[in-house]
Amino acid sequence: MIAWAIARQTVNEALRRRIMWVFLISGVALIFLMPLFGYLTAPKDSQTVLRALGLAAILLAGLFITIVTCIYLIPVEIERRTIYTVLSKPVQRYEFVLGKFLGGFITVAINILFMGVLFIFMLYLQSLKVGLDRGFFACITSGTFAPEMIRGIFMTFFQMLLLAALTIFFSTFTTPIVNFFLSFGIFMVGNLSSVTDSLTTNSNWLVRGTGTVIHYLLPNFGNFNIQNALIHPVAEISNPNEYMRNNIVYALIYSAVLLILAIIVFDRREV
Amino acid sequence: MAAAIEIQGLTKEYIDIWRKQRVEAVKNLNLTVEEGEIFGFLGRNGAGKTTTIKMLLGLLFPTAGDATILGKPMGDNSVKSQVSYLPEETYFYDSMTAWDLLDFYARLFKIPGGERERRIRISLEKVRLQPEAWKRNIRGYSKGMRQRTGIAQALINDPKLLFLDEPTSGLDPIAHAELRDIVASLRGEGKTVFLSSHQLADVELICTRVAIIHNGKLLVSGTIKELTAGDVTEITVQGEKLTNGVLPKLEAIAPVVRQGNGTLQLRANETEKITAIIDTVRGAKGEVLSIVPHRRTLEEVFVETVQKEEGV
Numbered sequence: 001m002i003a004w005a006i007a008r009q010t011v012n013e014a015l016r017r018r019i020m021w022v023f024l025i026s027g028v029a030l031i032f033l034m035p036l037f038g039y040l041t042a043p044k045d046s047q048t049v050l051r052a053l054g055l056a057a058i059l060l061a062g063l064f065i066t067i068v069t070c071i072y073l074i075p076v077e078i079e080r081r082t083i084y085t086v087l088s089k090p091v092q093r094y095e096f097v098l099g100k101f102l103g104g105f106i107t108v109a110i111n112i113l114f115m116g117v118l119f120i121f122m123l124y125l126q127s128l129k130v131g132l133d134r135g136f137f138a139c140i141t142s143g144t145f146a147p148e149m150i151r152g153i154f155m156t157f158f159q160m161l162l163l164a165a166l167t168i169f170f171s172t173f174t175t176p177i178v179n180f181f182l183s184f185g186i187f188m189v190g191n192l193s194s195v196t197d198s199l200t201t202n203s204n205w206l207v208r209g210t211g212t213v214i215h216y217l218l219p220n221f222g223n224f225n226i227q228n229a230l231i232h233p234v235a236e237i238s239n240p241n242e243y244m245r246n247n248i249v250y251a252l253i254y255s256a257v258l259l260i261l262a263i264i265v266f267d268r269r270e271v
Numbered sequence: 272m273a274a275a276i277e278i279q280g281l282t283k284e285y286i287d288i289w290r291k292q293r294v295e296a297v298k299n300l301n302l303t304v305e306e307g308e309i310f311g312f313l314g315r316n317g318a319g320k321t322t323t324i325k326m327l328l329g330l331l332f333p334t335a336g337d338a339t340i341l342g343k344p345m346g347d348n349s350v351k352s353q354v355s356y357l358p359e360e361t362y363f364y365d366s367m368t369a370w371d372l373l374d375f376y377a378r379l380f381k382i383p384g385g386e387r388e389r390r391i392r393i394s395l396e397k398v399r400l401q402p403e404a405w406k407r408n409i410r411g412y413s414k415g416m417r418q419r420t421g422i423a424q425a426l427i428n429d430p431k432l433l434f435l436d437e438p439t440s441g442l443d444p445i446a447h448a449e450l451r452d453i454v455a456s457l458r459g460e461g462k463t464v465f466l467s468s469h470q471l472a473d474v475e476l477i478c479t480r481v482a483i484i485h486n487g488k489l490l491v492s493g494t495i496k497e498l499t500a501g502d503v504t505e506i507t508v509q510g511e512k513l514t515n516g517v518l519p520k521l522e523a524i525a526p527v528v529r530q531g532n533g534t535l536q537l538r539a540n541e542t543e544k545i546t547a548i549i550d551t552v553r554g555a556k557g558e559v560l561s562i563v564p565h566r567r568t569l570e571e572v573f574v575e576t577v578q579k580e581e582g583v
Contacts, residue, residue, distance in 0.1 A: 001378070001381060002378070002379055002381070005375060005378035005379060006379075008375075009364065009367075009375050012364075012366070012367070013364060013366065016366050080362045081358060081360065081362045082362050082363065082364060084325075084328075084330060084356065084358040085356065085358065085361075085363075085376065085424060086379065087328075087329070087330055088328045088329075088330065088351065088354070088355070088356035088434075089351055089352075089355075089376065089379040089380060089428075090348050090349070090351040090352045090379065090380060090381075091348075091351075091379050092348060270330065270331045270332060271330050271331075
């Protein structure tokens with residue numbers, strides 16, 4: 001209940017931050033501009049471009065929203081000294097960290113949900129068969145939904161969950177600026193999981209060792225990028241349900257471990 | 272009477288990352304605050320007052336020593352429901368209203384819905400925050416309104432023990448007097464107040480006991496009456512020659528506390544000394560302007576104690 005009260009307050013504060021709105025508006029603008037890019041490509045590729053662009057817009061906006069929202073959640077409380085009035089109340093430090101994480105992630109989830117719904121709606125609009133000979137109702141019901149795109153949005157959602165946990169972990173002991181570069185850097189390296197995976201079988205022991213450490217220690221953000229499989233039918237995943245389930249479980253376990261580490265660090269921190 | 276706070280050998284040492292520089296913010300502090308009293312905790316800036324409070328609340332970890340709060344170990348979460356804290360320089364979530372802020376803090380105490388609303392109303396009324404400001408963003412509040420909100424959040428759980436760090440600093444005279452009276456009224460409700468303040472006149476007026484801390488070391492503690500005991504007589508004399516040849520003679524009798532425009536002000540306790548001063552002044556053809564009994568103030572006690580420690 002206490003963690004939930006902190007989470008609610010965190011969402012209220014986070015949704016008022018202008019920088020978050022800048023990234024949300026940028027993402028929304030890109031999704032709105034999708035049809036324009038669609039018209040600029042060959043008709044047979046237009047759906048592919050639209051889908052790739054929409055998912056990329058959600059991923060990019062989600063990435064920056066997650067980082068700029070979560071890096072400040074704990075340091076700002078310490079800097080503004082609002083943490084004194086919170087931790088002097090019967091609030092356990094783990095409840096504070098969990099509340100901040102939940103609040104940060106709910107904010108990110110609201111943003112992803114909003115962009116996701118807009119993206120699916122835009123795809124639907126794009127698929128409408130408009131003709132003068134057809135009635136209005138026939139026109140607006142002539143489109144097709146793209147339910148497979150929900151999978152892509154869902155994976156982005158869990159990718160951001162993992163990133164939020166990572167950012168919260170760093171925020172318990174680093175400054176926001178260091179946290180930004182650390183989280184962003186690890187996200188980038190983690191997205192190259194196919195590359196780091198190949199390094200684990202390298203013949204050079206040093207490269208193999210480094211690759212193994214990076215591949216297994218850093219979160220594999222790349223596993224959540226299923227855009228290719230969704231957009232290009234040739235790049236199909238053999239068992240998409242199992243693939244998604246495994247990666248969701250991976251995100252949940254990895255996030256839980258990061259949060260436990262964040263709680264351990266924060267429990268020993270003086271404020 | 273039971274002890275609300277019992278501090279034993281509390282020490283806080285800050286060591287830099289290279290372990291080369293050590294700063295002892297609080298040194299072996301021993302202190303007892305009884306239940307139901309308003310206890311003044313005095314000291315210069317950086318004396319260790321806030322560090323002590325933060326250790327008692329579990330925000331900082333002591334290097335050595337121990338303390339109990341309402342019979343439980345300091346930092347114990349179970350005791351925090353009976354304790355509240357108003358930090359120095361109160362910062363709040365500016366985008367919230369006073370009502371929402373208090374609602375948030377009340378939720379942290381797990382106060383249920385209906386009761387929460389009642390407590391918020393009582394707290395805001397008690398600190399005399401105008402009702403039209405209750406649902407306005409704190410961002411637009413004056414310093415006085417913020418401070419009232421700060422005290423209201425400290426009252427939301429109807430605490431037994433309040434830690435108030437500079438509750439009246441930077442306020443206009445009316446707000447200052449009102450908030451001082453609010454703090455004073457808490458004693459009548461049986462609450463214990465641990466008050467850290469630089470407003471020595473306020474402390475003298477509302478506190479039952481005080482402690483003076485300097486460079487982390489407890490210098491004195493006791494009731495106001497004990498600390499300000501030893502009334503003195505202040506003698507103001509005037510004369511052209513007084514500042515020349517007679518001054519050493521007068522200084523040998525009693526300390527000169529003020530000097531200027533051909534006048535001297537001396538302090539003496541014993542009748543013999545007063546008579547000797549009068550005789551010396553008359554002998555030098557000087558004039559005795561006034562002989563006034565003077566009661567020591569807490570401010571004088573504080574300045575004397577701290578200056579003595581600093582070797583001034």
